[in-house]
């Protein structure tokens with residue numbers, strides 16, 4: 269997509285976008301340090317992009333608990349200012365948020381209008397970012413997704429492949445349920461949405477988008493070992509047996525019917541996407 273500016277370069281989503289939209293401009297930390305967003309806004313005004321996708325974020329969930337100011341800057345203040353720069357230019361701004369804005373009670377799928385109640389700093393700062401993007405006054409999309417995996421960067425799939433290679437058993441949380449989502453699918457959905465927003469200035473808003481079917485982390489780990497042909501047994505454990513600085517939601521199920529209705533974008537099946545990512549990582553199918 270010509271004229272597209274992506275904030276982010278080496279991250280999972282940024283790399284997914286780079287594969288699908290190689291002629292876009294990609295600004296990583298070196299080109300555009302979002303801990304100093306005012307300078308980035310100036311450069312955006314000079315570039316005059318036709319659409320902006322923000323693929324940058326502070327994603328270290330546990331570290332955010334003690335690095336609050338940096339998480340707030342990257343996840344809330346910077347997206348708000350980027351959205352304002354896009355609004356001033358009159359171009360669409362697409363941003364990504366997370367299932368961690370919810371407290372994860374119950375066992376139902378949440379729609380976009382469900383109440384947010386983040387359990388930790390990462391989720392809180394992402395929720396604040398959603399609000400700042402919506403308040404910037406331009407044409408915007410916030411896509412909430414979950415459990416992102418890809419061949420690039422750090423993610424649960426790569427962690428399991430590393431651990432599973434030298435252990436014969438691993439304990440994995442079985443009472444947190446969500447939709448694993450391949451980064452390339454998010455990239456494709458955002459590019460599709462950007463095109464539709466350019467064609468129709470009324471389009472935009474808050475949307476859920478996650479891979480199907482919903483699973484526990486333990487079942488996701490089993491699928492990874494099975495498809496990678498790694499001989500590592502998964503022991504189901506409750507989250508209470510895996511203490512972490514930040515609490516995670518137990519129920520991360522996202523109802524994705526609004527994006528299907530408004531944009532014609534369906535939930536991708538993570539099982540096929542996992543096969544594809546494992547192939548990219550050198551595991552034969």
Ligand SMILES: NC(=O)C1=CN([C@@H]2O[C@H](COP(=O)(O)OP(=O)(O)OC[C@H]3O[C@@H](n4cnc5c(N)ncnc54)[C@H](OP(=O)(O)O)[C@@H]3O)[C@@H](O)[C@H]2O)C=CC1
Pocket residue numbers: 275276277278279280281282295296297298300301302303322323324325326327342364365366367394413414415416417421422
């Ligand atoms: N990972 C997940 O499981 C989930 C992620 N999300 C959301 O999806 C989006 C994409 O996440 P993902 O691709 O996984 O993230 P990654 O952690 O893989 O990548 C983070 C990106 O942020 C950029 N970045 C970090 N600090 C700065 C900074 N100071 N200035 C400029 N850029 C910076 C990095 O830049 P550089 O390229 O220079 O390294 C990198 O491109 C985020 O909004 C995230 O909150 C939502 C649900 C789940």
Ligand SMILES: Cc1cn([C@H]2C[C@H](O)[C@@H](COP(=O)(O)OP(=O)(O)O[C@H]3O[C@@H](C)C(=O)[C@@H](O)[C@H]3O)O2)c(=O)[nH]c1=O
Pocket residue numbers: 327328329366367368413414415416423424427431438439440441444485507510516
């Ligand atoms: C490594 C490991 C993790 N776990 C658990 C911890 C946690 O509950 C779950 C997943 O671990 P992770 O560290 O990948 O989880 P986490 O970093 O919290 O993943 C989240 O990242 C942010 C950015 C998001 O927005 C979320 O959608 C989600 O993807 O698995 C085990 O049970 N055993 C293990 O050996």
Ligand SMILES: [Mg+2]
Pocket residue numbers: 327328329
């Ligand atoms: Mg993590």
